[in-house]
Amino acid sequence: MDVPTYTAADAPVPEGTIVVERASTPQDLGPKLNRTAADVVRFLMQQGEMVTATQSLSDDMIELFAAEVGAEIRLVDPGEEQEVELLKLLEVDEEVDDDTYESWPHRPPVITIMGHVDHGKTKLLDYIRDANVVAGEAGGITQHIGAYQVVKDGRAITFLDTPGHAAFTEMRARGAEATDIVVLVVAADDGVMPQTMEAIDHAKAAEVPIVVAINKMDRENANPDRVMQQLSEHELVPESWGGDTVMVPLSALTGDGVDDLLDNLLVVAEVEDLRATDDGRAQGVVLESHLDIGRGPVATVLVQRGTLKIGEPVVAGGSWGRVRALIDDTGVNVTEAGPSMPVQVLGLADVSSAGDRFVVAPDEKTASKVAETREHWRRQAALGREAHAMAGGAKLEDIFKQIQAGEAANLALIVKADVNGSLEAVTESLRKLERDDVRLSFVSRGVGGITESDIQLAAVSNATIIGFNVRPDRKARELAEAEQVEIRTYEIIYKLLEDIEAAMLGLLAPEYEEVVTGEAEVREVFRVPRIGAVAGCYVTNGTITRNSPVRFLRDGTIIWKGTVSSLRRFKDDVREVASGFECGIGLSDFQDLKQGDIIETYEEREIPRT
Numbered sequence: 001m002d003v004p005t006y007t008a009a010d011a012p013v014p015e016g017t018i019v020v021e022r023a024s025t026p027q028d029l030g031p032k033l034n035r036t037a038a039d040v041v042r043f044l045m046q047q048g049e050m051v052t053a054t055q056s057l058s059d060d061m062i063e064l065f066a067a068e069v070g071a072e073i074r075l076v077d078p079g080e081e082q083e084v085e086l087l088k089l090l091e092v093d094e095e096v097d098d099d100t101y102e103s104w105p106h107r108p109p110v111i112t113i114m115g116h117v118d119h120g121k122t123k124l125l126d127y128i129r130d131a132n133v134v135a136g137e138a139g140g141i142t143q144h145i146g147a148y149q150v151v152k153d154g155r156a157i158t159f160l161d162t163p164g165h166a167a168f169t170e171m172r173a174r175g176a177e178a179t180d181i182v183v184l185v186v187a188a189d190d191g192v193m194p195q196t197m198e199a200i201d202h203a204k205a206a207e208v209p210i211v212v213a214i215n216k217m218d219r220e221n222a223n224p225d226r227v228m229q230q231l232s233e234h235e236l237v238p239e240s241w242g243g244d245t246v247m248v249p250l251s252a253l254t255g256d257g258v259d260d261l262l263d264n265l266l267v268v269a270e271v272e273d274l275r276a277t278d279d280g281r282a283q284g285v286v287l288e289s290h291l292d293i294g295r296g297p298v299a300t301v302l303v304q305r306g307t308l309k310i311g312e313p314v315v316a317g318g319s320w321g322r323v324r325a326l327i328d329d330t331g332v333n334v335t336e337a338g339p340s341m342p343v344q345v346l347g348l349a350d351v352s353s354a355g356d357r358f359v360v361a362p363d364e365k366t367a368s369k370v371a372e373t374r375e376h377w378r379r380q381a382a383l384g385r386e387a388h389a390m391a392g393g394a395k396l397e398d399i400f401k402q403i404q405a406g407e408a409a410n411l412a413l414i415v416k417a418d419v420n421g422s423l424e425a426v427t428e429s430l431r432k433l434e435r436d437d438v439r440l441s442f443v444s445r446g447v448g449g450i451t452e453s454d455i456q457l458a459a460v461s462n463a464t465i466i467g468f469n470v471r472p473d474r475k476a477r478e479l480a481e482a483e484q485v486e487i488r489t490y491e492i493i494y495k496l497l498e499d500i501e502a503a504m505l506g507l508l509a510p511e512y513e514e515v516v517t518g519e520a521e522v523r524e525v526f527r528v529p530r531i532g533a534v535a536g537c538y539v540t541n542g543t544i545t546r547n548s549p550v551r552f553l554r555d556g557t558i559i560w561k562g563t564v565s566s567l568r569r570f571k572d573d574v575r576e577v578a579s580g581f582e583c584g585i586g587l588s589d590f591q592d593l594k595q596g597d598i599i600e601t602y603e604e605r606e607i608p609r610t
C-alpha cells in the first residue's frame with residue numbers, strides 16, 4: 001500500500017486564520033494545527049518552558065508554537081465566540097438602525113461623578129439626592145442601592161454611586177457602557193490633582209462628555225480661575241473662554257450652584273440625544289450585587305432598554321433567576337422599571353458582578369442555559385489568566401540582563417503602601433521611569449501590609465514586591481524566603497525611584513537586607529512615673545536588644561521608628577530579652593501603641609550580589 005505517511009511534525013497546517021482560545025492546553029492546541037499534544041510540549045520544552053499536555057498555555061506560548069509551525073491564528077477569550085451564539089439564543093439584537101433610534105422617546109441621562117479624593121464627590125451626590133429625590137410613599141426615606149434618580153423640572157436624571165475610577169474602567173472593559181456624562185469634581189481651593197487627570201483620561205477613553213463641577217466655592221481661598229486655567233492645559237476649555245466644556249462653580253456644602261449643574265446636565269443630555277424604547281424585554285447592566293442574608297442574592301441593575309417586570313426570567317452574567325421583587329431607590333416595591341431606571345432585583349440564583357450584562361430571556365430554559373454556558377467559560381478564562389500570570393515578567397535583579405540581551409524587559413511589580421495617596425504617588429512616579437526598552441507592569445497594587453497572598457501572587461507572576469511604609473508580617477516573610485520572592489521596602493519615594501532606576505542601568509546598589517532580630521507583641525500599655533509610657537510585651541520571636549533600631553507595626557503598617565530606649569524584665573533593666581519571655585519596652589516619645597501592635601527590632605546586613 002502506498003499511503004503517503006508523514007509524521008505530525010511536518011504535516012501541513014490548516015489554511016486561513018485558526019481561532020484559538022486563550023489558555024488552551026497542548027491537547028487543545030496541537031490537533032487544531034495538525035499536530036499532537038506531544039509536539040507542542042516538546043517544542044515548548046526546547047524553549048525552556050516546562051509544560052504538560054493538560055496545562056493551560058500563556059498567549060506567548062501559543063503564539064510561539066503557531067509561528068513555529070507557520071500557522072496563522074487569532075487568540076480569543078474563552079467564551080468569546082460562544083457569547084455571540086448566546087446572544088442569539090437570547091434574541092438580543094445589538095444593532096439599532098438610525099430610523100428606529102430616532103423613533104424612540106428620550107430617556108434620562110446616566111451620570112457618574114469622578115474626581116480627586118476629598119474634592120467632594122460624595123458630598124455632591126448626597127446633596128443632589130437629598131434636595132431632589134421625589135418623596136415617595138416611604139416618606140422620602142432613601143435607600144442606598146448603588147444609584148438613584150432625581151427629577152428636575154419634570155425631567156429625570158440618574159446618578160450612579162461613584163464606583164472609583166478603576167471600577168468605571170473595569171465596567172467599560174467588560175463592554176458595559178453605563179455612563180452618558182461624567183461630572184468631574186474639582187475643588188476650587190485645591191485645583192487639578194493627579195486623580196483629576198486620571199478621571200479625565202478615563203472619561204476621554206470612554207468617549208463620554210465631561211461637565212466640570214468647580215466645588216467648594218464657599219471656601220475663602222476658592223480660586224475657580226486657577227481651576228479653569230489648569231483644566232485648559234488638559235484640553236478642557238471653559239465655554240466662557242471660547243471652549244466647549246461646561247464648567248459650573250458650586251458648593252456641595254451650601255448647595256449654591258447645584259441647580260445650575262442639573263440644568264446643564266439636562267442640556268448636555270439633550271445634545272447627546274439619548275433615547276431608548278421602553279417596549280420589549282429589558283436589557284441593562286449590573287451596577288452592584290451582593291448576598292443579603294434573608295433576601296438572597298440582590299443585584300442593582302440599570303435598565304437601558306425595554307421594561308423589566310416582576311416574574312420575568314432574567315440572566316445576569318453567569319447567573320439567572322425569575323424576578324421575585326423590584327425595589328427602587330426610595331425603598332419602594334415596584335412592579336416594573338423602564339430605561340435609565342436603577343432598581344434592585346431579587347430572585348437571581350447567584351451574586352453577579354458589576355458590569356455583567358443583564359437581559360430578560362425569552363423563557364426560563366434559555367436563561368438557565370445561557371447562564372450555565374457563561375459560567376463554564378468564565379472558569380476557563382480564569383485558568384487562562386493564571387497561566388498568563390505564570391509566564392510573568394522579570395525580577396529587579398534580572399532586568400539589566402534582559403536589557404543587555406536586547407530584549408524588551410518587563411519589570412513586574414506588586415506595590416503595597418500605607419495609604420491610597422502614597423500608593424498613587426508611588427505608582428505615578430514609577431510610571432515615569434518607563435523607557436522603550438523597559439516596561440513596568442503592575443501585577444497588583446493595594447493598601448495595607450504585605451501579606452502571604454501578595455507573596456503567592458509575586459511567585460507565580462515573577463514579580464518584585466515594593467512596600468512603601470509597609471512591611472511583610474512574619475508569615476509573609478517566611479513564605480517570601482521559601483519562594484525566593486524579592487521584597488523591597490522604602491519610606492522615602494526618591495530612594496525607591498533611585499533603586500529602580502539603578503536596576504535598569506545594571507547598577508543596583510548593594511542591597512541592605514533588614515534582618516529582623518526580634519519580634520514582640522504588645523499586651524498592654526501603662527504609664528510609669530518619670531519613664532513615661534511602657535509597653536508590656538511578650539517576645540514571640542528572636543531577641544529584643546536594647547539600643548537596637550526598632551519599628552512599631554499595626555496591621556503590617558509602620559507607625560513609628562526609633563530605638564529601644566529602655567528594656568526591663570520585672571523591675572530590672574536588662575540588655576536583651578529572648579523569645580518566650582515577657583518584658584517592658586520604653587516608648588520614649590511615642591505614646592500611641594495599642595494592644596496587638598508588633599514591636600520589631602532589626603539590623604541591616606549587606607547582601608552579597610550574585
Ligand code: GDP
Pocket residue numbers: 115116117118119120121122123124215216217218219250251252253254
Ligand atoms: P470625595 O472623597 O471626593 O467623595 O470627597 P467628600 O465628598 O468626602 O468631601 C471631602 C470633604 O470636603 C468633606 O469633609 C466634605 O464635607 C468637604 N466638602 C465637600 N464639598 C464641600 C464644599 O462645597 N464646601 C466645603 N467647605 N466643604 C466641602
